[in-house]
Amino acid sequence: MKAKTISLEHGAGGEVMQELIGEIILKNFHNKSAGSIGLESLDDGSTIRLENFNPTSELVLTTDSHVITPAFFPDTNIGRLAVSGTINDLVMMGAKPLALTCAVIVPEGFSIHEFEEIIKTMDETAAEVGVPIITGDTKTMEKTALDSIILNTAGLGITDHPVRDSGLKPGDRLLVTGTIGDHGISLMAHREGFDFDTDLVSDSAPLWNLIEPLLKLRTPEGEPVITAMKDPTRGGLANALNEMASKAGAGILLEEELIPFKPAVTAACEMLGLDPLEVANEGKAIIGVKSGYEEEVLSILRKHPYGKNAAVIGEVTENSKGEVVLRNHFGGMRYVDVPAGDPIPRVC
Amino acid sequence: MKAKTISLEHGAGGEVMQELIGEIILKNFHNKSAGSIGLESLDDGSTIRLENFNPTSELVLTTDSHVITPAFFPDTNIGRLAVSGTINDLVMMGAKPLALTCAVIVPEGFSIHEFEEIIKTMDETAAEVGVPIITGDTKTMEKTALDSIILNTAGLGITDHPVRDSGLKPGDRLLVTGTIGDHGISLMAHREGFDFDTDLVSDSAPLWNLIEPLLKLRTPEGEPVITAMKDPTRGGLANALNEMASKAGAGILLEEELIPFKPAVTAACEMLGLDPLEVANEGKAIIGVKSGYEEEVLSILRKHPYGKNAAVIGEVTENSKGEVVLRNHFGGMRYVDVPAGDPIPRVC
Numbered sequence: 001m002k003a004k005t006i007s008l009e010h011g012a013g014g015e016v017m018q019e020l021i022g023e024i025i026l027k028n029f030h031n032k033s034a035g036s037i038g039l040e041s042l043d044d045g046s047t048i049r050l051e052n053f054n055p056t057s058e059l060v061l062t063t064d065s066h067v068i069t070p071a072f073f074p075d076t077n078i079g080r081l082a083v084s085g086t087i088n089d090l091v092m093m094g095a096k097p098l099a100l101t102c103a104v105i106v107p108e109g110f111s112i113h114e115f116e117e118i119i120k121t122m123d124e125t126a127a128e129v130g131v132p133i134i135t136g137d138t139k140t141m142e143k144t145a146l147d148s149i150i151l152n153t154a155g156l157g158i159t160d161h162p163v164r165d166s167g168l169k170p171g172d173r174l175l176v177t178g179t180i181g182d183h184g185i186s187l188m189a190h191r192e193g194f195d196f197d198t199d200l201v202s203d204s205a206p207l208w209n210l211i212e213p214l215l216k217l218r219t220p221e222g223e224p225v226i227t228a229m230k231d232p233t234r235g236g237l238a239n240a241l242n243e244m245a246s247k248a249g250a251g252i253l254l255e256e257e258l259i260p261f262k263p264a265v266t267a268a269c270e271m272l273g274l275d276p277l278e279v280a281n282e283g284k285a286i287i288g289v290k291s292g293y294e295e296e297v298l299s300i301l302r303k304h305p306y307g308k309n310a311a312v313i314g315e316v317t318e319n320s321k322g323e324v325v326l327r328n329h330f331g332g333m334r335y336v337d338v339p340a341g342d343p344i345p346r347v348c
Numbered sequence: 349m350k351a352k353t354i355s356l357e358h359g360a361g362g363e364v365m366q367e368l369i370g371e372i373i374l375k376n377f378h379n380k381s382a383g384s385i386g387l388e389s390l391d392d393g394s395t396i397r398l399e400n401f402n403p404t405s406e407l408v409l410t411t412d413s414h415v416i417t418p419a420f421f422p423d424t425n426i427g428r429l430a431v432s433g434t435i436n437d438l439v440m441m442g443a444k445p446l447a448l449t450c451a452v453i454v455p456e457g458f459s460i461h462e463f464e465e466i467i468k469t470m471d472e473t474a475a476e477v478g479v480p481i482i483t484g485d486t487k488t489m490e491k492t493a494l495d496s497i498i499l500n501t502a503g504l505g506i507t508d509h510p511v512r513d514s515g516l517k518p519g520d521r522l523l524v525t526g527t528i529g530d531h532g533i534s535l536m537a538h539r540e541g542f543d544f545d546t547d548l549v550s551d552s553a554p555l556w557n558l559i560e561p562l563l564k565l566r567t568p569e570g571e572p573v574i575t576a577m578k579d580p581t582r583g584g585l586a587n588a589l590n591e592m593a594s595k596a597g598a599g600i601l602l603e604e605e606l607i608p609f610k611p612a613v614t615a616a617c618e619m620l621g622l623d624p625l626e627v628a629n630e631g632k633a634i635i636g637v638k639s640g641y642e643e644e645v646l647s648i649l650r651k652h653p654y655g656k657n658a659a660v661i662g663e664v665t666e667n668s669k670g671e672v673v674l675r676n677h678f679g680g681m682r683y684v685d686v687p688a689g690d691p692i693p694r695v696c
Binding site (some may be wrong): 018037041042053055069092093104116148150234239338 | 357359360362363364366367383384385389390391392393394395396397398401403405406407408409410411412415417436437438441442443447449450451453463482483484485487489492493494495496498500502503504505507510512513514578579581582583587591628686687688
């Protein structure tokens with residue numbers, strides 16, 4: 001590529017756009033096909049072949065836009081966030097990821113080198129779970145109309161048993177797959193120039209390899225051991241748990257002392273007056289598990305690098321229906337409310 | 349809704365966002381489900397059930413972002429453009445649309461009334477072809493960071509015989525489903541305040557019902573009669589035909605006198621020095637047809653309102669491989685080049 005920055009012509013559908021797609025996107029996406037027509041065909045879409053389709057299976061479709069700024073943050077960038085976020089939406093539904101889309105909207109003047117870094121990161125993240133990126137779209141906007149790159153990724157998956165975020169039952173144990181608040185606090189620290197003297201980084205990660213073994217677990221009666229899953233992104237644990245409690249018509253009792261926080265997250269939240277339960281996470285999951293199976297699930301999770309800090313954080317109750325209650329270190333109880341708005345805008 | 353305009357909290361993942369989704373999106377989307385989990389579940393994604401799945405079928409996945417401004421134009425808005433565009437990408441692949449996603453990115457200060465109009469238009473457009481909108485995403489951005497609403501729609505379809513844009517063979521006839529250049533010229537006129545004393549409006553439309561009957565046509569040898577399809581959006585006919593010629597390794601000979609243009613489009617292009625072949629279309633398709641079947645295909649197309657101006661515009665040739673040649677009204681020939689950039693930015 002001769003050009004060093006994006007111009008409007010890079011999204012105009014002509015030769016200049018073809019050059020960008022050929023030299024940056026097609027060259028850096030290594031896994032581009034799930035059927036007879038893949039990304040390299042640059043057709044109006046791409047195809048997915050379903051081998052040995054089980055008629056009781058369902059497909060799962062999801063979409064997510066990422067508008068975070070700046071697009072680069074400690075250790076990674078918006079590309080990892082987008083691909084992980086969409087893979088995780090499929091995984092939270094109990095679905096094996098089959099294929100992703102990649103739609104980019106880039107302001108004129110955006111560095112082509114940074115654009116290529118983002119594309120490479122998307123490729124690497126998707127490669128972690130072996131999912132191809134099979135189709136895409138490229139648009140440009142005037143720099144007065146848009147200030148930073150936007151990514152939208154849609155994902156297609158398949159499952160024999162969809163996992164709902166509404167499936168909690170009284171008695172279920174609640175687990176998280178790792179420390180809470182890392183993503184939101186690390187981003188805020190980076191963006192605002194705070195220095196917490198720590199190596200806190202975004203924990204954004206694609207969770208299929210971590211979660212897949214759990215989906216096969218069954219009770220002796222043949223019931224799935226995993227009753228519900230949700231990833232606590234915007235609005236953090238507070239928002240995700242309230243949704244899960246409300247949809248299930250059950251209560252949730254959290255034990256504050258069991259929730260894994262990195263010391264830097266606790267310190268930053270105290271200093272800034274933030275509730276760490278409202279801070280966004282990426283690369284973490286809340287998992288509802290039938291009582292009695294929590295140790296088995298924990299031991300599976302902890303074998304994987306993305307689950308090494310997994311912990312039981314509470315349980316589902318008959319009372320306080322639709323509410324989330326937190327028991328603090330001193331035994332005091334308080335309701336955990338739905339946040340009205342995220343205290344840290346644009347973290348995903 | 350008490351609020352009259354979008355605030356950042358409408359995309360923050362908390363209660364305010366839930367209100368927007370419940371009162372504007374869920375209320376106005378009438379067809380929200382394709383399986384056991386639909387949009388109204390507001391889970392991490394939604395499911396699609398495949399009835400009587402034929403193992404030789406393939407799924408088709410596509411994505412498109414729409415960044416057009418202003419978001420409202422004569423007779424319709426960005427919602428129709430987005431839903432039609434994604435449906436048409438599936439249709440151009442020969443696929444029956446199964447489900448759509450709807451990801452919106454809205455700047456703070458955007459009118460909630462206009463947002464609701466866009467959502468209603470998306471619903472009406474999808475209803476024309478009976479495709480459900482099953483999952484979505486809502487983000488907000490500061491008004492200094494984004495100047496107008498962005499829609500991304502991904503689409504899932506299914507086909508027994510994918511139609512490629514590379515399938516042209518020498519001898520095939522080339523058809524268009526209607527007049528060329530309407531969308532781009534009507535938008536430019538509206539945006540720039542030109543008055544061509546005409547009722548020219550965007551022709552954006554979902555083409556499944558128009559194209560479906562063509563997909564079943566077979567020669568006595570069992571070959572599909574339709575050899576290739578493409579919608580001439582960004583870069584217009586010039587870009588789409590060059591792609592088709594280049595991918596097929598064949599030439600294309602266009603007869604200028606056969607290409608259907610509305611007089612207002614011809615007049616506007618002459619006045620403004622634009623090549624109407626480079627102007628964007630929405631709701632139009634280029635169709636490659638085996639020689640001898642063009643009249644049958646035309647008669648099917650002309651029965652549908654979206655195909656009433658369908659016409660044969662040229663043919664595929666052995667020579668001029670990879671090139672598009674236009675024979676003008678006086679018999680003179682010229683190459684039709686790939687446009688470097690669209691002369692009218694942000695028409696989709």
